[in-house]
Structures are given as C-alpha cells and as structure tokens.
Amino acid sequence: MTGGLTILLSGGDVLDGLGGPAVRADVLVRDGRVVADGRPDTAVDVTGLTVCPGFVDLHSHSDLTLLSAPEAPSKVRQGVTTEVVGNCGLGVAPIADEADVPELRAAAGYLDLDPDVAFGWRGFGEYLDALTAARTSVNVAALVPHLPLHVAAAGWDDGQADLDRLRGLLTESFEAGAAGVSTGLCYGPLAHADEAELTAIGEVAARHGRLFAWHLRDYGAGLMDAVDEALRVAERTGCRTQLSHLVSVGRKNWGGVAAALERIDAARERGVDVAVDVYPYLAGNAPLSQLLPAWAQNGGADAMRARLADPDVRERVAVAWRDLPWTWDEITVSRVPPGSPGSPDDATTGRTLAEHADPAEAAMDLIQRHGNAVLAVGTGRSEDDLLAALRHPVSVIGSDGLATDPDGPTGAGLPHPRSYGTYARLLSDYTGPGRLSLPEAVAKCTSAPAARAGLRDRGVLTAGRPADIVVLDPDTVTDHATYADPQRFPGGIALVMVNGMIVVDGRGHTGTRPGSVLRTRGEAL
Structure with missing residues (x-):
C-alpha cells in the first residue's frame, strides 16, 4: 500500500506504452498520478527491470x-x-x-x-x-x-x-x-x-x-x-x-x-x-451450449434444457453436429457447476468428450443438466x-x-x-x-x-496520467498456468500499481483495492 506517499521508482527501463524504445528513467508517483517532479517519501529500486503502463x-x-x-x-x-x-x-x-x-x-x-x-x-x-x-x-x-x-x-x-x-x-x-x-x-x-x-x-x-x-x-x-x-x-x-x-x-x-x-x-x-x-x-473457452444450433437455444436456458429431453431433438442436434469444424477429442469440459457427491458430473471435468462412449450424447446430457453454465476448452x-x-x-x-x-x-x-x-x-x-x-x-x-x-487517460506512462504501472523482468516473465493446472500465477511480475497504490509486490497481492469504475462521459473518458 502507498496511502498518500510520493513514491519514486528509480533506475528502470521505461516503456511509455506507445511502441517506442525503452528509456532509462525514474518514475515519480504522487496522489494517484505520475508527476514530473517532487520530493519522494520512499523509493523503490527497479534497476534492471522494465517499467510500463498497466x-x-x-x-x-x-x-x-x-x-x-x-x-x-x-x-x-x-x-x-x-x-x-x-x-x-x-x-x-x-x-x-x-x-x-x-x-x-x-x-x-x-x-x-x-x-x-x-x-x-x-x-x-x-x-x-x-x-x-x-x-x-x-x-x-x-x-x-x-x-x-x-x-x-x-x-x-x-x-x-x-x-x-x-x-x-x-x-x-x-x-x-x-x-x-x-x-x-x-x-x-x-x-x-x-x-x-x-x-x-x-x-x-x-x-x-x-x-x-x-x-x-x-x-x-x-x-x-x-x-x-x-x-x-x-x-x-x-x-x-x-x-x-x-x-x-x-x-x-x-x-x-x-x-x-x-x-x-x-x-x-x-x-x-x-x-x-x-x-x-x-x-478457446466458451459455454458448451455454444455448439448447439440456434433453433435448439430458442426460448432461453430453461427451454433449451427442456428441449434436450426430446429424443427427436437430440437426433436433429446430433445430425447438425456432424458438420462441426472440431472433432470431439478437441473439446475438453473445463467446468460444471458444483453438484452433490456421486453425481454423474464428478468425473467429467478435465476429460475430452471423445472419452465418452457417445460424445454427442454426453455433451447434450451436460447441457440438459446445467444449461449455459457448462464450460469447455476447444483446441x-x-x-x-x-x-x-x-x-x-x-x-x-x-x-x-x-x-x-x-x-x-x-x-x-x-x-x-x-x-x-x-x-x-x-x-x-x-x-x-x-x-x-x-x-x-x-x-x-x-x-x-x-x-x-476510448479510455484516453489510460495505457500511457507519462506525467499527468493515472499511475497504473507494471514493473516486470522481461528475462524471467513466465506464464505458469497450463490447461491441466491453470490456476497458477505468472513469474517475473515484480510490482503492479493501480491509481498510484501498490496492489502487487514481491510477496503477492497486498490486499489493496484502489480500482475505479471508469464511466464514459461524452465520447471518451
């Protein structure tokens, strides 16, 4: 957290967000904004790191x-x-x-x-x-x-x-x-x-x-x-x-x-x-119901689910699915709503639809039970x-x-x-x-x-703009999330500021919640 402190990020390689090369420079933050000059209350040494807009x-x-x-x-x-x-x-x-x-x-x-x-x-x-x-x-x-x-x-x-x-x-x-x-x-x-x-x-x-x-x-x-x-x-x-x-x-x-x-x-x-x-x-990732023809989704989620109880409807859907651009081994169920222990969904998450005896029936069963809340990853x-x-x-x-x-x-x-x-x-x-x-x-x-x-005051790191800032190490920044283990935070992100307050530091999330709801007035913010 920063409170009302004036913070100096010193010695970093600064990218202003406009596509130009990095410049070795200090960045001073006061009252939620980047400022051109002033006396800092505290300094953070970011030498060797890249400083850029959030x-x-x-x-x-x-x-x-x-x-x-x-x-x-x-x-x-x-x-x-x-x-x-x-x-x-x-x-x-x-x-x-x-x-x-x-x-x-x-x-x-x-x-x-x-x-x-x-x-x-x-x-x-x-x-x-x-x-x-x-x-x-x-x-x-x-x-x-x-x-x-x-x-x-x-x-x-x-x-x-x-x-x-x-x-x-x-x-x-x-x-x-x-x-x-x-x-x-x-x-x-x-x-x-x-x-x-x-x-x-x-x-x-x-x-x-x-x-x-x-x-x-x-x-x-x-x-x-x-x-x-x-x-x-x-x-x-x-x-x-x-x-x-x-x-x-x-x-x-x-x-x-x-x-x-x-x-x-x-x-x-x-x-x-x-x-x-x-x-x-x-x-990609989307509701599994997105695969259904438009006519099968008519009437909202309840009507869609009820419709899939009709064997004739299921046959029509299965015929339509023969023209899908994917194959069933490219579609993995990624989330179903939590249910009671022993429900038929327990072993579904993380499996491709091709692993079921009848992939089309398995997909329709999931949609019938849970509507638009079943999520799937498609490769x-x-x-x-x-x-x-x-x-x-x-x-x-x-x-x-x-x-x-x-x-x-x-x-x-x-x-x-x-x-x-x-x-x-x-x-x-x-x-x-x-x-x-x-x-x-x-x-x-x-x-x-x-x-x-249309967010005219965001996305550029320069004096007068809100201090939304990321400090990262371009040599070690790494995505650790995978399809099998997706809930892993990345490496190489050293510091994140939102509106001049430190939200992420070397220990993780600071618990600070300084975000603003950006309401457009006129043609742009």
Whole structure:
C-alpha cells in the first residue's frame, strides 16, 4: 500500500506504452498520478527491470466475478490494471422492468461462477454502482451486452425486434457511462439478430462515439461471411468497430485469419474504423451450449434444457453436429457447476468428450443438466493464424478471461489458463525475432486497447496520467498456468500499481483495492 506517499521508482527501463524504445528513467508517483517532479517519501529500486503502463484488458468477462472476487488476483497479478467487461453480447445489465431475472442470469451462465452474488440492479448505471461498491483492485470499464437489449426488444425466440425500444435502452446505458456495446451472434437468442438490428446498434454507438465489439456469427467455414457482415455495419454506420478474438477454428479452416485481415485492411483503406483483438493461445473457452444450433437455444436456458429431453431433438442436434469444424477429442469440459457427491458430473471435468462412449450424447446430457453454465476448452487452432493476428498493426490483446480467485467460489474447475497467464505468455513466448518486439507487445497491451475503448487517460506512462504501472523482468516473465493446472500465477511480475497504490509486490497481492469504475462521459473518458 502507498496511502498518500510520493513514491519514486528509480533506475528502470521505461516503456511509455506507445511502441517506442525503452528509456532509462525514474518514475515519480504522487496522489494517484505520475508527476514530473517532487520530493519522494520512499523509493523503490527497479534497476534492471522494465517499467510500463498497466495492461488494459479490452476483452474481459469479469462482469460478475469482480463482485465475488474484487481483489481480481488472476488478472492483477499478471499486470492487468483495467478490465473492459460486457463482451460477446453476454452480460447482466440493463435489465428491463418486465425481464425474468433468473432466466437472464441463466443465459449469462458463462459469467456466473458464484451463486451468492446477488443481482441488485436494473439500469446500467445501477450495475456500475454495484461495481463501485465492490471496491475492486482493478479499474473497470463496461460495454453494454446485446443479450439483455435483444431480450427486451425481441424476446427469447426469433421475433422481430422493437428497434425503438432497443435504441432507447442502449442510449440510456451510454448516458449512464458505458464505454461501448457488444454482440455475440453465435449465442441464442442473439443468433436471430438481423442486420437491421445490428445497424441500429451501430448507429447509436456512432452517435455517442462508443465502441461496437463483435463476437462474430461464425469462426469456422463461415468466417469470411461473418467478417463481411461486421464490416458492412461498420461502414454503413461509421461506428468504431472491434472484431473480438479473431481466430479460424477447425483444421480445415486454417489460414482464414490472414484472409480476414486482408478484408479488414481493405475496409480500413476505405476509412472504416475497425480493429481486432486476440489472445496468445491455440485453444478457446466458451459455454458448451455454444455448439448447439440456434433453433435448439430458442426460448432461453430453461427451454433449451427442456428441449434436450426430446429424443427427436437430440437426433436433429446430433445430425447438425456432424458438420462441426472440431472433432470431439478437441473439446475438453473445463467446468460444471458444483453438484452433490456421486453425481454423474464428478468425473467429467478435465476429460475430452471423445472419452465418452457417445460424445454427442454426453455433451447434450451436460447441457440438459446445467444449461449455459457448462464450460469447455476447444483446441485445434493454427499457430500461423495466431501469429498473423498478433503481428498485424491493428491487433490488440484481450484475454477473453475472467478475474477469478483460486481460493474462492470463482476458482472451481479448470478455467482456461488465459485468465491467469495471457500477458506473461505474450511477453515470454511471442516476443523476439520473427514475432513482436517488447515495445510493440507492450503497446498492444496498453495504449492500443485503451484507445479502442476510448479510455484516453489510460495505457500511457507519462506525467499527468493515472499511475497504473507494471514493473516486470522481461528475462524471467513466465506464464505458469497450463490447461491441466491453470490456476497458477505468472513469474517475473515484480510490482503492479493501480491509481498510484501498490496492489502487487514481491510477496503477492497486498490486499489493496484502489480500482475505479471508469464511466464514459461524452465520447471518451
């Protein structure tokens, strides 16, 4: 902790976050900000270490876990100082007056790891108030998730959306301080959202100068069509657009990322403001229910689960699954909700679906019992695709992970290691010849994602800015989290400051929770 002390970080190699080379310099922090001069109360010798801005996680799913684990150990201990939640269209606010809160909560089961977290809000501003009251260790900015907007405007099936209702709810959320909006077009019922609905969202985002982030309709054989849809809406509306976790899944679709980037480059040449984010892993993580066809997800989680009791429905799903880009040995169950001892789920976590006698039946059994709360890790991605995305000049890093506490309710199961190791993995495994320079990598974690989110005062280390700072050893920074043992903190992170207070030091988390909720006013913070 620092209290009101003026702290000098002396002798470090300073990266300002803008991509330029390191400069040997001292950094002085007072009253939560970096200052140009003054007399320090205490000094920390960081000679031989790299000092850089705190990492801005543009793609986080910590919407609810921060209310359960406000110290955010899995994120802050890898250098994350700002989380942008509300991604992939999944989220918990705003909740329309007539909304069924348990049904909405079930639909966002991917985010909901602690049943003791109470939903005490309706409007988006009230949700931000709940985050403020939690006193998190990290700063938080939030996107408006498409899911509750669509449910309020169109219901749980394939009904036509009331676009005026949708625009009104989104506008109210922006006025309450949301940094942008997101969609997730492979999740029911968002799969039914048509281009007119997406255009309406883009128009409101453009009018308010906010980000529109897309979990695309398809990351397999239909990736190009999905990218084209997002680019059409971006060009038509002029909104700032982010294509989330750009990847091409399934071996037969390898090479798709390079092709998608060519289309993105062409759109940017036409003046479209579009960029991408990516995480440095060859496996993803999502609700197992994401594999279901859209029609099977209709009606919300309860209807989906009831539908899977029908043998004819199961046969239709099994037939649809024959065209999956994955094979069953590439899908590992990573988390099921805690159940009673001796339940059929006890031996499921950590096993691939291929290890079951009938993988499709096993998958449907899990979804029928637990809905959207069953999580799975999917492998089968291309290193060349990942490198193409990482090296592209408009790509930024987003973990796609959650802030969790390995000793609390959010720490159950085998979460994707990205929640613990994204930034250390990038700096250790993806810097060097043929990859990224250290300054480039740091910029993709700091100033670049902050700019995409409209966070003008974050992501750059210079006098006058908030003192969100990471001190690391580039020679020893290491990701220790693995798929088999994911809840391990990285090495090489010596110190993390949030708003001028030390949250992580050589002993671990200090217990300090100085984060702020960053509410956008006007067009940017």
